[in-house]
Amino acid sequence: MDTKSRRQTRQRQAILEELRARRCHPTASELFQAVRGRLPSISLGTVYRNLEVLAETGQVVRMRDGGAETRFDGNPLPHAHIYCTSCEQLVDLDVVVPELAQLTGAEVVGFLITSHHVTLHGICDTCRNLLRNQES
Amino acid sequence: MDTKSRRQTRQRQAILEELRARRCHPTASELFQAVRGRLPSISLGTVYRNLEVLAETGQVVRMRDGGAETRFDGNPLPHAHIYCTSCEQLVDLDVVVPELAQLTGAEVVGFLITSHHVTLHGICDTCRNLLRNQES
DNA sequence: CTCAGTGCAAACGATTTGCAGGGCC
């Protein structure tokens, strides 16, 4: 399967640590800015290449819902994401949905489920209040 | 909210029909090729613009999981998608997960859920058999 | 008539990649 040998470089480690240190879901570019604080000479290309490797090894999850840029999630536990369709933003909050936990390991239409990527769409508190006030 | 007036053009109708006519989840480009059969002079830009409008009005759903290209889904009923991590392909099959149906309308951490985007990751039948045979 | 929609082509922007070193293991 994945027998490629991987090296533990300062860059790769810094990227992973920086991602895990935040509860939000940064873009490659945001992560690049953050890691730059430690390794000023790191390049954006390196960030992309490492996120690719980290995603392959399952240490990081790619998120493509929502906007144009791919976001990354360093939370290894299964969870769902929330997207507000009104302010068009991803909420920086990981939600555990018990109903979904049961899915992993289950077999669906001859398909062995290993994980799930879930994004709940809805209206956040702030936007709900805004909309309510506009209705006057 | 959405008070913009929309016109019913041949192009928009053809795109929607072509998308609904298939059970798979085509990319904008694939849809472009398909619609070309009927409207040879349609442009890719028009396909994108219409998919944008159709997504806004909820007649079509954007899917960003998986590969680089956005895929589109004309199935209006809530359902989940399946992605095989081995052959790295989206399975052309919409799955209804009863556990998820309950989520819509529910309130999660002060968030009013209106819909969900779910992709189950796993190993498809074909790949499972392939892997099994390699283990000899 | 009006103005949303279209075709075309150029522009954009996130991501990828080729190349010449650099440094883990």
Added chain:
DNA sequence: GGCCCTGCAAATCGTTTGCACTGAG
């Protein structure tokens, strides 16, 4: 040492957009 990884910059490519024209209502 080998070769995976890096920095840099150019290349890619899905998607968006400006413009003048067309056609739906």
